[in-house]
Amino acid sequence: MGRPIQYRRTPPPTRCALCQTQGKELYRCLCGGSVEVMHPAFPRLSWRTIRARPFHHWRYHDFYIHIPRPISLGEGGTSLIHSIQDRGLHFKIEGDNPTGSFKDRGSTIEVSSAQALGARKVVLASTGNMGASVAAYAARGGLECTVYIPHNTTEEKLGEMRAFGTKLVKVRGDYTKAAATARKVARDRGGFLCGDYSLRREGEKSIAFELVDSLGSVDNVVVPMGNGTLISSLWQGFCDLASVGLLRQMPRLIGVQAQGCKPIADAFVGRHSIRTVMPRTIASAIACGDPLDGELALRALSASRGRAVVVSDKEMVVARRAMARHEGIDSEPSGAAPYAAFGKLKLPKDQVTVCVVTGHGLKDLKNV
Numbered sequence: 490m491g492r493p494i495q496y497r498r499t500p501p502p503t504r505c506a507l508c509q510t511q512g513k514e515l516y517r518c519l520c521g522g523s524v525e526v527m528h529p530a531f532p533r534l535s536w537r538t539i540r541a542r543p544f545h546h547w548r549y550h551d552f553y554i555h556i557p558r559p560i561s562l563g564e565g566g567t568s569l570i571h572s573i574q575d576r577g578l579h580f581k582i583e584g585d586n587p588t589g590s591f592k593d594r595g596s597t598i599e600v601s602s603a604q605a606l607g608a609r610k611v612v613l614a615s616t617g618n619m620g621a622s623v624a625a626y627a628a629r630g631g632l633e634c635t636v637y638i639p640h641n642t643t644e645e646k647l648g649e650m651r652a653f654g655t656k657l658v659k660v661r662g663d664y665t666k667a668a669a670t671a672r673k674v675a676r677d678r679g680g681f682l683c684g685d686y687s688l689r690r691e692g693e694k695s696i697a698f699e700l701v702d703s704l705g706s707v708d709n710v711v712v713p714m715g716n717g718t719l720i721s722s723l724w725q726g727f728c729d730l731a732s733v734g735l736l737r738q739m740p741r742l743i744g745v746q747a748q749g750c751k752p753i754a755d756a757f758v759g760r761h762s763i764r765t766v767m768p769r770t771i772a773s774a775i776a777c778g779d780p781l782d783g784e785l786a787l788r789a790l791s792a793s794r795g796r797a798v799v800v801s802d803k804e805m806v807v808a809r810r811a812m813a814r815h816e817g818i819d820s821e822p823s824g825a826a827p828y829a830a831f832g833k834l835k836l837p838k839d840q841v842t843v844c845v846v847t848g849h850g851l852k853d854l855k856n857v
């Protein structure tokens with residue numbers, strides 16, 4: 490038995506998204522719902538005040554839980570590039586982040602919180618990107634890091650995690666199995682559990698802040714859905730801005746899943762609750778058969794009058810190639826899913842659409 494976490498400060502107040510129970514639970518409510526950090530009203534501030542600060546994730550610190558000394562690697566402030574091929578289309582290049590995916594936006598908050606709460610080690614499950622990201626911040630913060638990985642993690646991502654000195658444990662099974670294992674290990678042997686939970690959602694809001702900061706308003710934001718954390722964080726970010734008058738028109742969120750793993754899309758289209766599946770797709774970063782934030786993703790889709798779109802592995806490979814060859818942007822298959830969906834959507838040309846290119850191409854060189 491390891492030593493349990495000594496909490497020096499108390500964690501932020503949270504509320505269950507399903508049954509509304511309030512408390513200090515950071516992970517899941519007893520009812521099974523996702524829990525969300527509760528904020529008092531945000532301070533009134535202007536875009537002018539915000540824009541006087543450097544353009545990166547911490548420019549928007551007023552909207553996160555308070556962290557006195559964050560562990561930061563200069564995350565966020567990623568490029569927004571307009572498309573050569575399609576008028577009105579922009580790409581948000583999340584591969585620009587320190588470890589090559591948007592996960593760094595969540596990891597800076599999550600690992601900093603772990604450290605502030607007195608943790609010495611972090612434990613998590615990951616298909617690769619979350620593991621590489623948390624590992625980097627843990628290394629910088631002087632925390633030990635153990636990652637439980639499913640069978641389909643790419644060699645490139647394994648190498649990235651090893652580089653940061655992570656302890657890797659292979660799980661016989663998919664991401665859902667790895668997530669259950671990480672939860673159990675953190676509970677039984679101690680260690681701060683990281684992953685797609687409440688603290689991470691705080692950080693991933695910053696993509697929404699940057700999009701509004703750069704474009705003023707956006708009509709459509711197209712994102713891949715794995716656990717559904719990214720899409721629900723984005724929605725929360727837009728809501729936070731609207732709550733203080735920094736955003737007038739809410740965008741439509743378009744969530745994309747792979748043909749071989751589409752529990753959220755199926756639930757949205759069929760108007761039923763999430764049904765767990767066994768993932769079969771090359772898009773390993775979105776191969777989450779039992780999405781942790783599935784219900785929150787459904788809420789983001791309906792509240793934004795959005796859509797759920799399904800793309801095949803072939804369509805992702807074709808989209809990756811087209812983005813690389815015609816736009817000069819390479820992405821792993823999951824990050825190309827939005828562009829694959831964009832091709833099928835036929836959105837009006839006069840609308841501003843952003844495809845979030847979630848992860849760098851160097852993370853998966855097999856499916857080029």
Ligand SMILES: *Cc1c(COP(=O)(O)O)cnc(C)c1O
Pocket residue numbers: 590591592618619685713714715716717718719720774775777821823824847848849
């Ligand atoms: C994590 C990840 C996703 C999926 O995000 P969720 O928050 O799990 O929905 C998509 N693409 C890439 C590259 C990722 O790393």
Ligand SMILES: [Zn+2]
Pocket residue numbers: 505506507508509510518519520521522
């Ligand atoms: Zn609940």
